[in-house]
Amino acid sequence: MQLNLASRKRRLVALIIDYYVITFLLVSIIFLLLGPNFIEREDDFPFLLAIISIPLGLILYFGKDSVNGISFGKWIMGIVVRKESSSVESPSLINLFVRNITLLIWPLEFIVIVFNKNKQRHGDKIAKTIVYKNPNKTKKIPRILSVIGLGIIFFAFILSFVASSLKTSNAYKLAITEIENNKEINQQVGEIIDYGWMPTGNVNITNGEGIATYDINVIGDKEEMNVQVELIKPKDGKWKITSFNY
Incomplete structure (x- = not known):
């Protein structure tokens, strides 16, 4: 089956969505571990937790495409990662992880995409992957509602945590x-x-x-x-x- 390459715009928006989703997830985990009384803590736990959160965040971000080559952002934008040799096969978990490591230099990666005929960045070339439009993408309304719902959950969580912190x-x-x-x-x-x-x-x-x-x-x-x-x-x-x- 011949698939169409994912557009640069869709890939950029998917990347931004993934960034905010993973940041929200990481911040939520940190806040829950700190507890609402973290403001008045005088031990080193908040500092140690901040250090630990860095590798945890990188693991979450590098592994974001692990579910059949689709991250939350890619699901929203209707795109999918596939093997360079087969447009119907999902890459291995290792390759999906490796291809995202180069996103540490994502501005350079998108410059590379502009000039590559298959819209491959360095991570794609290393892992031998290509990003296509997903022929089996979910209908638009559920995807839009998911984004709205996630935004509501994010702001509700932050407000609730701030209120709890102030009150405790x-x-x-x-x-x-x-x-x-x-x-x-x-x-x-x-x-x-x-x-x-x-x-x-x-x-x-x-x-x-x-x-x-x-x-x-x-x-x-x-x-x-x-x-x-x-x-x-x-x-x-x-x-x-x-x-x-x-």
Whole structure:
């Protein structure tokens, strides 16, 4: 069966999609291992995890085409990697892995594709592969919905993790304690029901010293109120409130 070569545009878009998908996967793994309280960790685990993540990310990226010569990006763009000697056979896992190592110099690889008649980059030449349009590609709507769904999952995960990180910090817990013990706030809002899904603000800790700012939405059975809290943390000390406004 004669297959058409994949266009350069499709290959570039597939590469970009794969990059973001693998980055999202790697970041998700790192965040889950760190836990929501990673902001206030003072051990070397975050640093060690960052070092370990580099080879893990490379393994994921180099092995992205391992499922029948198709990565997520290639599936979205309807293209597939096949043997140079046979357009119906998927290359071996080793060849699929090896062909992606040269993507470390991907700008040069795409220059090579421009001038190669079979649109082969160095990785393809080394692994003896060619990228074709997939004759058995999935219909367009499921592929589009997959991209949209992945984007929604990505942003939902990041927002949920950030919210969880802010809420589990000792600075936030101290701010909530101050709010719950403030008689004026309780009289105005009534019984406190919730503090909203995600507080705005930030926590910054360097060498054991920290600064935190929060804008907390206090939801009561009478009304809602925004409370602005600023805190500092001396080295080897506990968080202290420096400003409390409502």
